[in-house]
Amino acid sequence: MPSEINTGLLLLIPYRSMESRVFEELAAAGFDDITPSQARVFQRIAPGGNRLGDLARQAGITKQSAGFLVDQLEALGYVHRVPDPDDGRARLVRVGERGALAVEAAAVVVARIEAEWTAHLGARRMAQLRQILGDLREITDPWA
Amino acid sequence: MPSEINTGLLLLIPYRSMESRVFEELAAAGFDDITPSQARVFQRIAPGGNRLGDLARQAGITKQSAGFLVDQLEALGYVHRVPDPDDGRARLVRVGERGALAVEAAAVVVARIEAEWTAHLGARRMAQLRQILGDLREITDPWA
DNA sequence: AGCCTTTCGTCAGAGAATCTGACGAAATTT
DNA sequence: AAATTTCGTCAGATTCTCTGACGAAAGGCT
Helix, strand or coil: CCCCCCHHHHHHHHHHHHHHHHHHHHHHCCCCCCCHHHHHHHCCCCCCCEEHHHHHHHHCCCHHHHHHHHHHHHHCCCEEEEECCCCCCCEEEEECHHHHHHHHHHHHHHHHHHHHHHHHHCHHHHHHHHHHHHHHHHHHCCCC | CCCCCCHHHHHHHHHHHHHHHHHHHHHHCCCCCCCHHHHHHHCCCCCCCEEHHHHHHHHCCCHHHHHHHHHHHHHCCCEEEEECCCCCCCEEEEECHHHHHHHHHHHHHHHHHHHHHHHHHCHHHHHHHHHHHHHHHHHHCCCC
């Protein structure tokens, strides 16, 4: 029978596969001092930078935890914080030099994995998958 | 534009939504002493029971961590351990009485969420989603 | 039989990640 | 101006996870 496995687990399996592969290959490429938790925050940083609270909400953790992880990312040179010109209380977390290199390296790995998935599923179904997930985001993304 | 967001994150968003909702509603139903980490191990337990090492591999954690979590699940009455008749070193982790009730309650919530998703996507596309994810599992499930 | 070697689970200890609660500073509202 | 809210941090505790080492049992190999 065509799998009575619940849809949640069905989503988690490929996610985990991608995450662990990106993580491994990044480590092999010299970015071996970043942890998965740090990476999950890091990957949410937008081009213009984000406030700490935004990152926390998007990553689904408290702002204290996000602050803890950003401190480490900053010490490792992946990000830096700049004052928020619009709000004296806040600072913006921005991708730094080393972070930009990591982003680039990660994008290469992600592209390769997506290509493998496309090869397995066919371009048409890969596009359907992304389309459907995008639609699902409308009712499942607390941040969208 | 149709989202250049990477497919991994696209998978994670609905997963997290489902996980957190199941978790919340389970807590509201009286299963409020279980943690997400415990639940991620618990949900892998098969009808006949599993060895600790199996659970660890499936959950992607070390056997020590799995042991730690199963100890707690056992203390809370969700599971129990029985000797493995085929191997004197091993024991089987089995779902206990209270665990079975939690499984039942979780299944109800999962079914409701899947119904919501189906209502949003349409039955046809929901089926496509599950079909495609099932296929993707062939190359992404280290356990399958 | 008797010895490796591997596998299963646990113990011990350390480290990482997360949370709750409380706080000062700045922004916003009244 | 004062009260309220929001932003980030500090402090402390808990939870989760890992590495390393170990005894017990199983399986292989002379």
